[in-house]
Amino acid sequence: AQKITQTQPGMFVQEKEAVTLDCTYDTSDPSYGLFWYKQPSSGEMIFLIYQGSYDQQNATEGRYSLNFQKARKSANLVISASQLGDSAMYFCAMREGGNSGYALNFGKGTSLLVTP
Amino acid sequence: DADVTQTPRNRITKTGKRIMLECSQTKGHDRMYWYRQDPGLGLRLIYYSFDVKDINKGEISDGYSVSRQAQAKFSLSLESAIPNQTALYFCATTGTGVRGELFFGEGSRLTVL
Numbered sequence: 001a002q003k004i005t006q007t008q009p010g011m012f013v014q015e016k017e018a019v020t021l022d023c024t025y026d027t028s029d030p031s032y033g034l035f036w037y038k039q040p041s042s043g044e045m046i047f048l049i050y051q052g053s054y055d056q057q058n059a060t061e062g063r064y065s066l067n068f069q070k071a072r073k074s075a076n077l078v079i080s081a082s083q084l085g086d087s088a089m090y091f092c093a094m095r096e097g098g099n100s101g102y103a104l105n106f107g108k109g110t111s112l113l114v115t116p
Numbered sequence: 117d118a119d120v121t122q123t124p125r126n127r128i129t130k131t132g133k134r135i136m137l138e139c140s141q142t143k144g145h146d147r148m149y150w151y152r153q154d155p156g157l158g159l160r161l162i163y164y165s166f167d168v169k170d171i172n173k174g175e176i177s178d179g180y181s182v183s184r185q186a187q188a189k190f191s192l193s194l195e196s197a198i199p200n201q202t203a204l205y206f207c208a209t210t211g212t213g214v215r216g217e218l219f220f221g222e223g224s225r226l227t228v229l
Contacts, residue, residue, distance in 0.1 A: 009156075035217060045159075045206065045220035052214070091158060095216055101165075101172055102216055103149055106158040 003027065004092050004107035011112050013082045020067070021077040021110045023092030031097045034075040035104060036066065039089040048090075051075060082114045119143045122207050122221035129197050130229050137192045137224045139207030147211075148190040149218065150174075150182060153204040162205075165190055197228040 005024045013019035025034065036048040051059045051066045059066040067076040079086055089111050093104040120141045129135050141148065146167050151159040161174030163182040171182055179201060183191045194201055204225050208218040 004158075033216060043204065043223050043225075045208075045218075045223075047217045047219075050215045050217060093159075101149075102147060102210060103161050103164050103174065104159075104218055106151075106160075108156060108158040 002107075003096075003105040004094055006092055006107035006110050008110045009108075011110055013079075013112065013114055015084060015114055015116050016081055018078060018080045019082055019112065021079070021090050021092075021112065023075045023077065023107060025073050025075060025092075025094050027073075027094065027096050029096040033095045034066070034068070035093040035095070036064070036075075036077045037091045037093065037106075038086075039091065039109075040085075041088070045091075049077070079112075084114050084116065087112060087114045118222060120207055120209055120219055120221040122205075122224045124224060125222065126225045128227045128229065131198055133197050133228075135194045135197050135226065137205055137207075137226070139190045139192070139221055140188050141190075141207075141209045141219075141221075142188065143209055143211065143219060144187075145209040145211050145219075146187060147209060148184070149208045149210075150180075150190070150192045151206045151208060152176065153206060153223075159206065162192065194226075194228075197226075199228045202226060202228045 032053045034051045038046045049061045063080045065078045089109045091109045092107040149164045150162040165184045168184045181193045207221040
């Protein structure tokens with residue numbers, strides 16, 4: 001079964017607007033971490049933000065925030081004030097305790113295009 | 117210099133050929149990983165290693181082998197490449213901190229004709 005689900009293959013947003021990228025996850029492990037990565041067209045994987053399952057507050061990193069709704073098992077990424085350079089693929093990922101050597105399970109990604 | 121370095125960055129090879137992708141890291145991490153990325157499928161784990169004596173299969177290890185030559189070096193081999201192994205391959209490392217994010221290499225794009 002898919003552990004990480006990203007239901008939006010592609011998204012458009014106008015420059016300076018906010019955008020939410022959806023991510024739901026499936027785990028029975030009480031201890032887990034949720035991550036978002038950005039992959040620009042150049043191909044590298046850039047870590048954006050992390051949320052631990054026991055963290056009480058939503059994570060924020062500059063223009064990125066993670067809307068963590070534990071009961072719904074969702075971890076949506078919110079990008080505020082979009083910029084042209086935000087156009088990229090975005091991947092949600094999860095690490096479950098010590099399973100699989102602390103590897104991350106990735107979703108299939110969402111392609112974001114920021115328009116002028 | 118990048119903390120995680122992959123070579124080659126691009127390789128075109130033919131069906132049946134042996135190919136090795138190399139990864140080295142300067143972060144001093146014990147945990148290293150090889151992932152494969154295909155369009156529309158995200159990243160999938162091939163192998164991971166905790167140290168030179170600890171090698172583990174991931175989700176899609178068939179057709180691949182790995183070697184952990186040292187703490188800093190982790191190589192991925194395709195003994196007899198086939199066209200459906202055409203993909204972008206990433207090496208990654210992580211430390212033992214609470215967050216445990218992966219640090220990725222720049223990727224190796226492999227095309228098997």
